[in-house]
Amino acid sequence: MLDSSIKEQLNTVRDYIRYGASSFNRAGLYFGHGTDNAWDEATALVLHSLHLSPYSKLEVLDARLTDAEKDAVADIFEQRIGQRVPTPYLIGESWFAGLKFHVDDRVLIPRSPIAELIESEFAPWLYIQPQRILDLCTGSGCIGIACALAFPDAQVLLSDISRDALAVAEKNIAEHEVGERVTTVESDLFAAVSECFDFIVANPPYVDADDLSMMPEEYRHEPKLALASGRDGLDFTRRLLREAAEYLSEKGCLCVEVGNSREHLEEEFPGVPFNWLDFERGGQGVFILYRQDLIACADCLG
Numbered sequence: 001m002l003d004s005s006i007k008e009q010l011n012t013v014r015d016y017i018r019y020g021a022s023s024f025n026r027a028g029l030y031f032g033h034g035t036d037n038a039w040d041e042a043t044a045l046v047l048h049s050l051h052l053s054p055y056s057k058l059e060v061l062d063a064r065l066t067d068a069e070k071d072a073v074a075d076i077f078e079q080r081i082g083q084r085v086p087t088p089y090l091i092g093e094s095w096f097a098g099l100k101f102h103v104d105d106r107v108l109i110p111r112s113p114i115a116e117l118i119e120s121e122f123a124p125w126l127y128i129q130p131q132r133i134l135d136l137c138t139g140s141g142c143i144g145i146a147c148a149l150a151f152p153d154a155q156v157l158l159s160d161i162s163r164d165a166l167a168v169a170e171k172n173i174a175e176h177e178v179g180e181r182v183t184t185v186e187s188d189l190f191a192a193v194s195e196c197f198d199f200i201v202a203n204p205p206y207v208d209a210d211d212l213s214m215m216p217e218e219y220r221h222e223p224k225l226a227l228a229s230g231r232d233g234l235d236f237t238r239r240l241l242r243e244a245a246e247y248l249s250e251k252g253c254l255c256v257e258v259g260n261s262r263e264h265l266e267e268e269f270p271g272v273p274f275n276w277l278d279f280e281r282g283g284q285g286v287f288i289l290y291r292q293d294l295i296a297c298a299d300c301l302g
């Protein structure tokens with residue numbers, strides 16, 4: 001609830017966006033879930049509370065709020081500031097590769113730089129048109145569904161160990177109307193997967209124990225299963241590297257994000273020819289390996 005004197009002084013959409021942005025900055029919020037500043041977050045939260053599109057006309061900025069609308073905006077600001085809930089969970093949506101995805105606290109909020117690779121169809125790394133794609137650790141399904149739309153002839157399997165996450169992925173499959181080509185499976189890594197793929201893409205959990213303990217409060221609203229992967233962040237990726245070749249077709253290719261854990265990975269596997277990718281819009285720690293590389297390095301992968 002807003003103090004009644006503040007409530008009297010704030011009247012328009014513009015007033016509430018400005019007040020929210022100032023309050024977020026004063027509270028020292030962390031902006032790492034799809035926006036990088038207080039103004040964009042305040043705008044998203046105010047428009048959402050008023051049931052207005054993010055693409056509303058500028059004239060809306062001078063519209064006055066009713067008392068009930070002021071209370072609704074104050075309530076959502078309180079959740080953002082008091083509980084540090086990330087904005088995408090409060091508005092129930094997030095954007096990835098130019099597409100809108102439903103999100104809630106059962107899934108990681110999409111932010112992988114892999115979006116940029118999907119938009120360019122993984123050129124020049126993928127030199128076959130993939131017919132079968134596996135999105136391992138799918139969470140909301142954002143990577144696999146965006147791949148399905150980028151490769152309209154491909155069949156895509158979305159897999160995750162979390163049944164809760166898969167329920168969100170299924171909702172997004174329906175929203176994007178790709179149910180004929182995109183299916184889900186509940187699986188610990190490859191345990192419930194029995195076929196081969198031309199392309200396996202994964203944004204697995206990879207945060208190491210030190211980084212996890214220092215993450216801003218906002219990240220504690222995300223499932224720990226989506227972030228943590230042992231002391232050095234590589235528990236999942238080590239298993240993936242050992243097993244992936246068996247699930248890749250002859251010319252198949254593996255694309256994995258490991259973020260800051262790149263350093264640990266290179267130290268542990270100096271003989272593996274990781275192709276580390278560059279990004280125009282920021283991000284790092286994503287590699288590509290081909291099946292033949294994985295087979296050639298099978299001994300050093302253990």
Ligand SMILES: C[S@@+](CC[C@H](N)C(=O)[O-])C[C@H]1O[C@@H](n2cnc3c(N)ncnc32)[C@H](O)[C@@H]1O
Pocket residue numbers: 107108109110111112136137138139140141142143159160161162165187188189203204205206225226227236
């Ligand atoms: C970093 S999130 C990525 C979500 C989504 N791909 C994205 O980029 O937004 C990692 C996902 O891996 C899943 N996961 C964790 N351990 C797993 C395992 N052993 N096998 C399969 N999925 C796992 C988590 O449930 C979580 O949804």
